[in-house]
Amino acid sequence: MGRHSCCLKQKLRKGLWSPEEDEKLFNHITRFGVGCWSSVPKQAGLQRCGKSCRLRWINYLRPDLKRGMFSQQEEDVIISLHELLGNRWAQIAAQLPGRTDNEIKNFWNSCLKKKLMKQGIDPATHKPLTEPYIKEESKLTEKTATNPMQIPSVTSQGSSFLISDSSYFDNNGLSEASRDIFSSKSALDPLFCYDFQSGYTLPMNNYQSESQFGINPSYGFSSMPSLTNSDHAVVSVTEFSDNNSPSKISSLLFMNDQVKESNSSNSSNMSTIYPSQMRTTMIENNNNNAGFSWDGDNKLDPLFQFQVNAIKSEDFGTSSWEEGQIQTQNSIDFNSYPLTSLSEDLTEANFDVFHHI
């Protein structure tokens, strides 16, 4: 129990990953996909435990990761989901394409918590801070002489809703049953969609047939949304104004741009659509032979200069890759990577594309 057997082995490297290690792991996963993590280090020639490899891939090397600052919309989603789910970072991350649980957790601990405190909200309960605490905080803020303590309120920034007041949800808020439905559902369930308004958990397919938005079921993925480069994932946050609703929380729906375009005019309660930046860097760079390279404030650029072309030039040996397929790839195209089981969140329903290999 506890420590994994692989971690007991000696001579395993720990700490930060070197560019060479990253390259090895990235090459291995892109060539062979994710199978048994415990066998990855050996196959990839890494002196790491499988667990470490998995973490590195999920949190850093995965091509669909979105890099850079969190947008206001993402921030709002995190806050609202945190109120619902608590520190279930994986489940929160499942609703934020391109973001990892670790990233969200760090963002919460280093930034959002403080932000909420400044707004007079207890980040743990999402309720207004107790009077003594507020007084204490007021003293501190007076010293810094900037902003007076603000009583939290529901505000609207841009096209998004901002829950800055826990009273936004009545004390009953989401029913315990509803909360349980949401939180007990696997974060990685790609076909999971919770309808806060009705309290029903619907498979995406059902949701599509019943929703006014006509959601494409292919957007039911949870963590690898950008592996299809023809479709883009956005999240809509729908704010319900029905005060009688037991759950005035928003519903999160995965939609594509087309859906957004075609519905934005006639869906008055759709208040937020994620910006196109939600698309991952990798997809944005699809036509630029971007390969293994993040843009903007990425950290991989200086470390990795190689491109997918480098992979193509390797001897694929007994790999299932076919020569022709490789030759025809003039840009990185994760649609055709043999990611047969990148993680459990990749299901046949959503990633059939991978099985053609």
Next chain:
DNA sequence: AACTTTATCAACCGCCACGAT
């Protein structure tokens, strides 16, 4: 310029759940 404090974030640790044997 040197030192200290604070913020950020990658990575590790320990635990749990689950399937295989």
Next chain:
DNA sequence: TATCGTGGCGGTTGATAAAGT
């Protein structure tokens, strides 16, 4: 049923960068 191996998760740590003094 018990044990083992593994994947996954949340909490925590430690290194580094940035900001402040």
